[in-house]
Amino acid sequence: MAAGVASCLSSAALTPMSSACERNSSLTGRGAPLTLRGVGKSFGSKTILNGVDLHVPAGQFLAIVGRSGCGKSTLLRIIAGLDEPSAGTIEVAGVSKGRALLARIMFQEPRLLPWARIDANVAIGLGPAADHEQALHRSRAALATVGLLGRAGEWPSVLSGGQKQRIALARALVSAPRILALDEPLGALDALTRIEMQRLLEQVWLANGFTAILVTHDVAEAVALGDRIVLIDHGAIAADIPVGLTRPRQRGSAEFARVEAEILERLLAAAH
Ligand SMILES: Nc1ncnc2c1ncn2[C@@H]1O[C@H](COP(=O)(O)OP(=O)(O)OP(=O)(O)O)[C@@H](O)[C@H]1O
Numbered sequence: 308m309a310a311g312v313a314s315c316l317s318s319a320a321l322t323p324m325s326s327a328c329e330r331n332s333s334l335t336g337r338g339a340p341l342t343l344r345g346v347g348k349s350f351g352s353k354t355i356l357n358g359v360d361l362h363v364p365a366g367q368f369l370a371i372v373g374r375s376g377c378g379k380s381t382l383l384r385i386i387a388g389l390d391e392p393s394a395g396t397i398e399v400a401g402v403s404k405g406r407a408l409l410a411r412i413m414f415q416e417p418r419l420l421p422w423a424r425i426d427a428n429v430a431i432g433l434g435p436a437a438d439h440e441q442a443l444h445r446s447r448a449a450l451a452t453v454g455l456l457g458r459a460g461e462w463p464s465v466l467s468g469g470q471k472q473r474i475a476l477a478r479a480l481v482s483a484p485r486i487l488a489l490d491e492p493l494g495a496l497d498a499l500t501r502i503e504m505q506r507l508l509e510q511v512w513l514a515n516g517f518t519a520i521l522v523t524h525d526v527a528e529a530v531a532l533g534d535r536i537v538l539i540d541h542g543a544i545a546a547d548i549p550v551g552l553t554r555p556r557q558r559g560s561a562e563f564a565r566v567e568a569e570i571l572e573r574l575l576a577a578a579h
């Protein structure tokens with residue numbers, strides 16, 4: 308972990324869920340840029356992605372929407388380095404093969420180990436080679452960032468669904484990734500918890516400056532969080548829409564509703 312990130316997480320540990328680290332203050336340039344050129348992916352004779360060209364500047368928050376089965380998770384797995392494209396190239400901060408080391412992914416299910424305490428579950432994000440004491444220290448700092456430091460010694464089974472997702476977020480953050488890939492991470496949460504988690508995600512992103520790639524079915528969520536929204540249709544980018552709203556975004560505002568309606572309209576048009 309870079310020293311700047313460690314100190315950011317440490318200071319956050321003193322002030323849980325605070326904005327102790329302003330965006331890009333001690334962490335200038337933390338996010339990694341991402342470039343896909345002509346990326347394609349096929350499974351057997353089935354083409355899922357075809358000719359995807361995408362550049363995401365360092366530190367941008369990109370939201371990806373699209374109908375079910377259009378290839379969003381496939382694209383995210385390729386970005387995170389969990390899979391390789393069948394065609395084209397992908398680079399994160401100028402590297403292709405080593406990009407998995409720069410990225411972390413969070414899923415809809417928390418995927419916690421039931422036999423490991425919460426701090427140990429978070430420390431897993433640092434990998435098996437991490438020094439035990441240092442790993443626990445970092446794990447606690449990451450837990451403070453998501454407001455759950457007080458639960459460090461407990462078992463995952465005693466947590467609510469929303470709390471489990473916070474632990475999953477802490478585990479994704481503990482290694483200070485330069486890209487955070489999020490595959491419908493809030494999809495299973497109730498409406499209120501979901502909005503709280505969106506605020507937490509935005510706060511953590513602002514504080515740490517990583518590049519965020521969020522796949523979501525919730526158009527309002529994409530508008531609330533994205534600097535930009537990309538619509539995938541039939542394995543290609545069908546629309547690429549900048550979101551110019553100031554943060555924090557006001558869900559009830561006319562401008563928010565206008566952007567949401569525009570995205571929804573394009574999504575529905577793509578579904579035909
Ligand atoms: N490992 C695989 N082997 C074969 N087919 C796959 C594999 N992974 C994904 N697919 C297929 O690729 C297509 C796109 O899947 P993907 O999971 O990327 O869609 P998605 O846009 O994330 O959908 P959803 O919104 O429902 O999560 C689907 O038809 C799926 O069956």
Ligand SMILES: [Mg+2]
Nearest residue numbers: 379380381490
């Ligand atoms: Mg998916």
